[in-house]
Amino acid sequence: MTSQLLLPPNPFTRPVSAKVFLTGDDLTLKRKSNQATRVSNGFSLRAKAALRSNHSSSVEIPNQWYNLIADLSVKPPPPLHPKTFEPIKPEDLSHLFPNELIKQEATLERFIDIPEEVLEIYKLWRPTPLIRAKRLEKLLQTPARIYFKYEGGSPAGSHKPNTAVPQAYYNAKEGVKNVVTETGAGQWGSSLAFASSLFGLDCKVWQVANSYHQKPYRRLMMETWGAKVHPSPSDLTEAGRKILESDPSSPGSLGIAISEAVEVAARNEDTKYCLGSVLNHVLLHQTVIGEECIKQMEDFGETPDVIIGCTGGGSNFAGLSFPFIREKLKGNISPVIRAVEPSACPSLTKGVYAYDFGDTAGLTPLMKMHTLGHDFIPDPIHAGGLRYHGMAPLISHVYEQGFMEAISIPQIECFQGAIQFARAEGIIPAPEPTHAIAATIREALRCKETGEAKVILMAMCGHGHFDLSSYDKYLKGELVDLSFSEDKIRESLSKVPHVV
Numbered sequence: 001m002t003s004q005l006l007l008p009p010n011p012f013t014r015p016v017s018a019k020v021f022l023t024g025d026d027l028t029l030k031r032k033s034n035q036a037t038r039v040s041n042g043f044s045l046r047a048k049a050a051l052r053s054n055h056s057s058s059v060e061i062p063n064q065w066y067n068l069i070a071d072l073s074v075k076p077p078p079p080l081h082p083k084t085f086e087p088i089k090p091e092d093l094s095h096l097f098p099n100e101l102i103k104q105e106a107t108l109e110r111f112i113d114i115p116e117e118v119l120e121i122y123k124l125w126r127p128t129p130l131i132r133a134k135r136l137e138k139l140l141q142t143p144a145r146i147y148f149k150y151e152g153g154s155p156a157g158s159h160k161p162n163t164a165v166p167q168a169y170y171n172a173k174e175g176v177k178n179v180v181t182e183t184g185a186g187q188w189g190s191s192l193a194f195a196s197s198l199f200g201l202d203c204k205v206w207q208v209a210n211s212y213h214q215k216p217y218r219r220l221m222m223e224t225w226g227a228k229v230h231p232s233p234s235d236l237t238e239a240g241r242k243i244l245e246s247d248p249s250s251p252g253s254l255g256i257a258i259s260e261a262v263e264v265a266a267r268n269e270d271t272k273y274c275l276g277s278v279l280n281h282v283l284l285h286q287t288v289i290g291e292e293c294i295k296q297m298e299d300f301g302e303t304p305d306v307i308i309g310c311t312g313g314g315s316n317f318a319g320l321s322f323p324f325i326r327e328k329l330k331g332n333i334s335p336v337i338r339a340v341e342p343s344a345c346p347s348l349t350k351g352v353y354a355y356d357f358g359d360t361a362g363l364t365p366l367m368k369m370h371t372l373g374h375d376f377i378p379d380p381i382h383a384g385g386l387r388y389h390g391m392a393p394l395i396s397h398v399y400e401q402g403f404m405e406a407i408s409i410p411q412i413e414c415f416q417g418a419i420q421f422a423r424a425e426g427i428i429p430a431p432e433p434t435h436a437i438a439a440t441i442r443e444a445l446r447c448k449e450t451g452e453a454k455v456i457l458m459a460m461c462g463h464g465h466f467d468l469s470s471y472d473k474y475l476k477g478e479l480v481d482l483s484f485s486e487d488k489i490r491e492s493l494s495k496v497p498h499v500v
Contacts, residue, residue, distance in 0.1 A: 062287075072329075079368075080365060080367075080499065082364065090106070095269075098173070098174040125153050130147055147302070162286050178204070180274070185218065189207055193226060209251055254389075256377070287319055290323030303455060304456070306335060307321055310434075318392060341408045342411060355367065356497065369396040412479055418438075419471075436458050
């Protein structure tokens, strides 16, 4: 029997793409139309809609980013100056960011053109595939139809280059020579290291100490692309030294690493700061995910009933969900949109909606967000990219407006789901999207009980090839569930600034 595989287009020959026919041991490569969707039903990998109409349509890389703020009737609260508590002005951010990113942070325009130079680099891995997880459906014996948008094919193995590339581009365009940043699991740090190497920027990364030691190959990736990596907290900054004085064995946190990177940027005129999540311009860049996915779902002839993504700072979740929220606001679709966070760091489900600092030392602007308190240090779970005390202000605002919901899941259930997913679909997920996988399995099993044939769309933001030590602990039975301490959160929340 002939089997068919639709591959994402070759970036060097767009818009032509390849269609592979597998007959026995034969492989015959035929040129066909540009398509980045496939179905994981053995090797029968063809979009249902294309089969019905006997043709396939092309899925192009979007040429614009989408800004959800333009379509919100209630705009999100503005960030505040950390000293005056007045709304931040563009010039207040000029020591940290290039002018174009400052404009994007505050813009009310609906769409922002993607520079041609950025699009050319996106072609290295975009468009990314939307995959029908038929093997997982069969394993779960569910009538639900499960799709996942897979971002693990980028050079860094995650969605993070979607914003790292434009951030590096805008800094280089304005003559910046050095960039600094923080990273948790290392996906963001490796992405910025990759992007910096393309634009001739020197890059320094402060990696959360727990992940620095857990994931040495992420550090080596960053160094391979030319970055200098420091464990955080470090003795190189005042913020780091202060933490080490109070806790010499501190596992670190994203909030601490942000403080260190921001401090270095603020005291060096030739250096700018880059952030991998949370801020509006970062979420904006990630919307290429959702814009592609809307067209890919149309190619399948499907409309999602449930959209699920993991959340730490929120960029991956926003990237997939925001274009769908736009369509929901228009009345075109009505999916449930569900964020999934770790039980050990539940900012949406257990935090308060208040103005708080984005970092531990209080160097950043105050942002209205769901927060556990800026000096909250989560337990060292294996999903290092989700160990952040707050949620992106725009996601927090959307949550408050009732356009989405949130749940938290402990890490053992997440790794159980990851093993099922890997053995069914062949992809070993990073620890972060295992939260989305676990929530998707929960939803699919509910469909099994009710008989509902829901369409579930999941954000699969990266592979776990550099996270195998986490899988090793799970497979050996050494992984334990870590949860937050109510007393610890109360103490941390007591230090949240009081803004009237």
